[in-house]
Amino acid sequence: MEKLFDFHFHLLFKHYIGVDLQRGELDLNEDLKTTGVANLLNDVLGGPFDSQSSPGKVKNSALALGVTGILSVEHAFANRILQVAGVDLSGVLPLKFSIFEQTRRSQVSYYQEFKNQVDFHLKQEAELKERYGIRFLKREDWTGKTPQEIETGLAANGTKWLAFSMEGGHNLSDVPIRKGALSRNPEVQLREIQDRTDIDFISLNLCHLSYIPEQPLGGFAQGLNKMSQLAFHSEDFMPKLGLGLTELGKKVITQALTHAAKPILLDVKHMSLYTRLDFYQYREKLLVQYPAAERLPIISSHTGFTFTTVADYLERKQFRSSHSVVAGVPISLVEPENRKIGRTNDLINRGLFANPWTINLFDEEIVEIMQSGGMMGISLDQRILGASNPAVDSARDRYYEGEFVARAEWERMFRDGKLPGEERAEPRKSLTPSKQERHVMLLCLHLVHAARVGYANLNWVEGTSPWNHLCIGSDFDGLINPINGCEDVTQLGRLRGQLMVYLPQADKYLLPNPEVKALRYNPNGTVNRAFLEQVIQDFLFGNGQRFMIRYLCNWHTVL
Amino acid sequence: MITHWEVIQEVACRYGSKEPKFEEGARKLALVKEGKIPLVSMEDDLTRVQYRIAREGESMPQALERVMEHANFQDKFVLDKLSEMARAVCRLLHKGNPVGTGFLVAEDILLTNHHVLETAAAAKDLLAEFNYELDANQVPKDSACFRLNPGKFFLTSTLTEQAGEPHSGLDFTLIGVERTGEAGENLSSFPPVFLDGNLGKIIKGEGCVIIQHPKGLPKKIVLKDIAFFSETGTRLVYESDTLPGSSGSMVVGLGTCEVIALHHSGLPRTDSQNRVLTKTGAVASPTTPDGEIAWLGNEGIKISRIVKAVAEAVLPPTMENGRKTLLTKTQAVAQEIRKATAGSSPSPALASLLVSSGNASDSSFTPKTTAPEPKAPTSPETTPSRKTADFLISALNKPETIEQLEAFLLQRYGAGVVLQLSMPASATEGEVELFHLQVSFQDNPQEEAQKLVSFPQILTAEVDMPLRLNADPNLVLGSGETSSVLESTGSKTLKSDTVEEADFLKANRQSDYVKDKTPLEFRKWNWAATGFDQALTAQNLRLPVEKGIRVVQFDTGYSRHRKVQGGFDFELDVNFVEASRETDALDQLTQGFGKFPGHGTRTGSLLIGRENTLIPQEGNVGLLTRSGAKLVPYRIADSVIILDRQQQLAAALDRAISQGFDVITMSMGLPPTTGTAQMAKKAYDKGVIWCCAAGNVVQAVVAPAVFPGAISVAASNPLDRDWAGSSRGDRVDITAPGEAVYVPIWKENRLGDPLQEAFAYGNGTSYATPHVAAAAAYWLAAYQDTLNSPAYAGWRRVEAFRQALKSSARRKNRLPRKGFGAGILDMETLLATQPLPPEELEYAYNSWNEHAFFASLQGYQELVKTYWNRVHGWIFGVRRGNQEALMGEEAGLSEFSQELEKTLFPAGFRSVESEEAVGAPTSLERYQFLHELILSSAK
Secondary structure, eight states, rough: OOOEEEEOOOSSSSHHOOOBBBBOOOTOOOOOOOOHHHHHHHHHHHTSOOSOOOHHHHHHHSEHHHHHEOOOOOOOHHGGGGGGGGGGGGGTTTOOOOHHHHHHTSBBBBHHHHHHHHHHHHHHHHHHHHHHHEEEOOOGGGGTOOOHHHHHHHGGGGOEEEEEEEEEEEGGSSBBTSOOOOOOHHHHHHHHHHHHOOEEEEEEEEOSSSSOOOOOOOBBBOOHHHHHHHHHHHHHOOOOOSSSOHHHHHHHHHHHHHHHSSSOOOOTTOOOHHHHHHHHHHHHHHHHHGGGGSOOOEEEEEEOOOOHHHHHHTTTTTTTEEEEEETTEEEEEEEEOOEEEEEOOSSSOOOEOOOOOOTTTHHHHHHHHHHHHHHEEOOOBBHHTTTTGGTTTTTSSSSSOOOOEHHHHHHHHHSBBBBBTOOOOOOOOOOOOTTTHHHHHHHHHHHHHHHHHHHSSSEEEEETOOOGGGOOOBBTTTSSBBBTTOSSGGGGGGGGHHHHHHHHHHHHHSSSSSSSSSSSTTTTTBBBBHHHHHHHHIIIIIHHHHHHHHHTTTTTOOO | OOOHHHHOOOOHHGGGGGHHHHHHHHHHHHHHHTSSSOOOOGOOOHHHHHHHHTTTTTTTTHHHHHHHHOOOOTTTHHHHHHHHHHTEEEEEETTEEEEEEEEEETTTEEEOOTTTOOOOOGGGGEEEEEEOOOOOSSOBOOEEEEEEETTTTTEEOSSSTTTTTTTTSSSSEEBBBSSSSSSSSGGGGSOOOOOOOSSSSSSSTOEEEEOOGGGOOOOOEEEEEEEEEEEEEEEEOOOOOOOOTOOOEEEEETTTTTTEEEEEEEEEEEOOOOOOBTTTTTOOOOOOOGGBBOOEEEEEEEHHHHHHHHHOOOGGGHHHHHHHHHHHHHHHHHHHHHHOOOOOOHHHHHHHHHHHHHHHHHEEEEEOSSSOOOOOOGGGGGGGSEEEEEEEEEEEOHHHHHHHHHHHHHHHHSSSSSEEEGGGGGOOOOOOOEEEEEEEESHHHHHHHHHHHTTOOOOEEEOOEEEEOBBOOOOTTTTHHHHHHHTTTOOOOOOOOBBBBBHHHHHTTTTTTTTTOOOOHHTTTTHHHHHHHHHTTTOOOOOTTTTTTTTTESOOOOOOOGTTTTOOOOOOOOOOOOOTEEEEEEEEOOOOOTTOHHHHHHHHHHHHHOSSSSSOOOOOTTTTTGGOOEEEEEOOSSSSEEEEEEEHHHHHHHHHHHHHEEEEEEBBBOOOEEEEEHHHHHHTTTTTTEEEEESSSSSSSBTTTTSSSEEEEEEHHHHHHHHTBOOOOOTOOEEEEOOOEEEEEEEEEEEEEOOOOEEEEEEEEHHHHHHHHHHHHHHHHHTHHHHSSSTTTTTHHHHHHHHHHHHHSSOOOOOOOOSTTTOOOOHHHHTTTOOGGGGOOOOGGGGOOOHHHHHHHHHHHHHHHHHHHHHHHHHHHHOOBBBBBOOOTTOOOHHHHHHHHHHHHHTOOOOOOOOOOHHHHHHHHHHHHHHHHHHTTTO
């Protein structure tokens, strides 16, 4: 039977924030479904509202193991979600008004909201187990078992096992949202969570999508895609302030990695580039002081790649940048050059491009993560993988859409970029039809790229390979716009066949590092099928399974 | 390319007629060298002499002596500096052939002659080769070649003057350089030499050095006795040996180690038709070897002219960044000189000297025989009639409000208005926040500030002008003056110079902390007086470092004094003063006029000073040292004298808050301003404990200590009495040792020999403050578990500390009954004092009428600041002539404030700016009156 692993999705988020417009509470077996105007809106925005990975969908999918993220709704979302595009939609969207209101009105703290969501998950635990075969993982339940025993245990009865991650350091803020006071001891809240016996977390993202003035831990990267920005327009989604990790951020990292019984991994997703570089350095320093933390890998649970190195990006200035002041705050915009990474054999709509925004990982980081024994979940958000407006996907201007970067980080990294308007945009080519497979091809290009970067930069002894560090990180129900053909968790099963077709294509057509091949080839030049099947199996399940076994062994076992 | 001969011809044509003047200069130089006339008599420009002396950073007689008498004795550091500067020099290769010299004047901008590089297009065949020099074994070093990039920056001025072209004929080219070399080298390994366009980098008769690649040879430097002796409007003329290929090299004034000129050509002797002559007197031809031409000297383009050209050039917007960088140093130095020469007229001694020298000379040009009016130093960028002014305004932080505000400002000032949140990272939407506004306009900024508040969205507005700082007067200057101020205001006599240990022992022989104690004990008397010695030996002591409690220091930055080695955090330090060195809060210990470096070292030592060093007379130790804590230095001022902009302080506070630091220690004070008031409230609301010195000498409690949000610290002495100089008043929370506290100092020797590490007994609330900061750190660590509760979020955390601090204070003391807060800091009792329950804490601003305070301050602020600066200039500054300095850039009181002044001080009225200056005692009294007036409005 097909088994899948998903490193990052949200199981109950929509049940927590959603309602059934007729009946009120949304049952576990119901999906959040937009109708009428809201359905139109959902389609326009790329489907962020309709459920993608609800318990019902998970039950009917091949998902066997995964990580579900918990996060409290950020002020930037709460403040605007009901006024999409200037129209008050509070009555139209099937959302729980009260949750957004209390965030908007500073009636709760993020930490309280986070705990409410934890309770919500735990309250459903019995029903999830009984009706959906979904169970939650806790390290202490598996203490003393060997990796083999764990593997067998996980496979028994067709249970779908899920670990938890905390998405965003804002969840640690214990002061009322946006009241001006600063949450000064996020590490204390984190310790409290780590000390809990009813729930266990595998990882933590230091940042999420928006600016959290009361809990400055480190800079975040702009991540909200264009359509969602239209929908939830708020200045808070644009990074403007800060420079790398703050002292509070370092306290949180230290607490996460040094908890004796239940350390939590740091997920670099959503950190700004400068903050990530800062984090890798800080981690090195920490390891000197706490050698035991060396076993804890670095992860990025739902990422794409930029297909270049930081060094090249900055030194060759593959971007132009500008700055100004908006509402009294200096802002900096960086427009990266579009980066062609491959092509399809479609003669008209040929080129494939990466998403060069700095939210995606650079080559050095792929190496850093592999070296730490870490894992990268490849996002199934089409924008993260590089897809643009579907109609003109392969015809690009020289520069990609601009992203906001915190002023201080911009000063350090991007200052010498060129000002906008300097060059004339290249003329647009005619419209070409898009093909569904373009998105799968993009996914394959990501996989091949990471494998090539790994092969080119690290030594691999027998039994190890860069392919061991890659898995799915769908981000379903994280308000994403999924890639064509993988609109929700039930459709992930199709991936195996598509990967069989497109991975070899990607190895053929990926532009960076052409001298390194990611797959193995037979003497007659054909792709080695056994190896191909193996890497696909690893990507879809094997890597994730091994990773979760390591987690359940509290990272003491290296597989 | 323009040939060498063409350049010589051009020089000959242009300056042949001025030959007598040059020769006169050369003759005078010979007289100076023979010791027949004093050096200063070479120079006919009095302003230049004045500025040159200002750069010495010593008071007048010493500086003059230094410039005049010791020109032949250069400090050794000059060699180090020259060697560093030489790294910026490169040779320019055209398709591999050397064509000239150039040097970096910004991180990636190079300066050379126009006749070496005429057009942007020509740059594509040129390479800049750095490090082309021999090592100590005379082996060529690895050089690094970089391509030029005119797209980044390009500005050129032709060899010959062109009619209608401003700044033509200066023979220079500035061009961008790629940051990565041909073999991947990094350009940043060649530090640039920034240009200073101000006067006074050299005076005639002083030596200069040319760093060059003559004939494209490995880098050379002429060490012969070479001097600057004459000039024209755009050129300096000096002796020196240069060869072709030296074009574009760097000419450095030895006395100041500043670039004075861009070398451009030899200056040949000419005949009556301006034809170049050979040594034999024949007319030279293009084929005459250089060695046979009769050289009168060399000439270089004045850097001041190049900087002016940069400032006024029309450049594409993409090159504005480059321009800004090129002008940074000029602006900074202009400000320094302004401070140093503020309000001073040339000393009579100097003037007379120049008069006599003028008489002694018989030159073809007219020497000025009377002292000229002191000109404000003109940094080129301020030459246009519109000036840039900085304001701090407060307004509601809402996008709609800011939009309206921006529209209004645009309407009023046109383009170029910059409005930014002063503290963006800690700003709260919907709250009143401080904004930094920069505009350019013509009128009096003080009057403009009054007009700004009439716009409905602007609640307060003040000019963000340099303010003198109130810091420890001890180890600073001017004892006599200080005590007379106090005597005349009825205060006790103030000990105000470094106290010798013998005097310390004599004065404090009755002190419990001194009597029968060993030196190591009595040098640590401050520990005993505050109970730190007992408290820190307790078994269950919780260390701040274990609890992640961090202390940040707002001061002059760190130094490398061994007493504080390893105590400062070099990863988190920030420099808010010099933008180009943002990541390093090093106190450069610059010996400038009115600069007294090392303040941050002294105050910091009380927190993180090491226990054992090899410095003689070792003693005392930091209160946090044994806990392993590191102090985070934020450099907010380059001296204890002046804070250039309140915005620097705001930026530091914003950073400290968003980093999550718990305690700020600040041993410097300002007058109450709307800016400091908002900052103190912000820190309080964000739960940051801001320990502030109550102030010295002025008696009134200074800002930010005076505001309810801050923790205000007064100073006591080893007898548990008040330090006479300590500010006092209702707003003092606590008192801690501040008189005769044992701290490390940099001892300065007279002729600028290297600074020496030593110790001294210092006085000031500056020293009292760190005690309370350390107490806060230990107390927060002790009660962290309680204080972590969200119920203590924000101001309650600060208030809980204040209440614990006050209730635990030692009341058994000999302090005056009033004005010193709850008593002397008692660390042992404090650590045993629990935080009050959150509901029992009262918001400190409940009894503070902010609206009335701002309204009152808005009206009086100009007078408050003017009198403040005046009083502090008088106390801490230097007397020059018979005038006490106001700040140089003050444009005089606005009409509004003049009238206000008359109303306030009617009897025997004398304006602060009147000819017969108001005496210092009156100024202080008036300041105190104003201070009381505005603060009483808040109550």
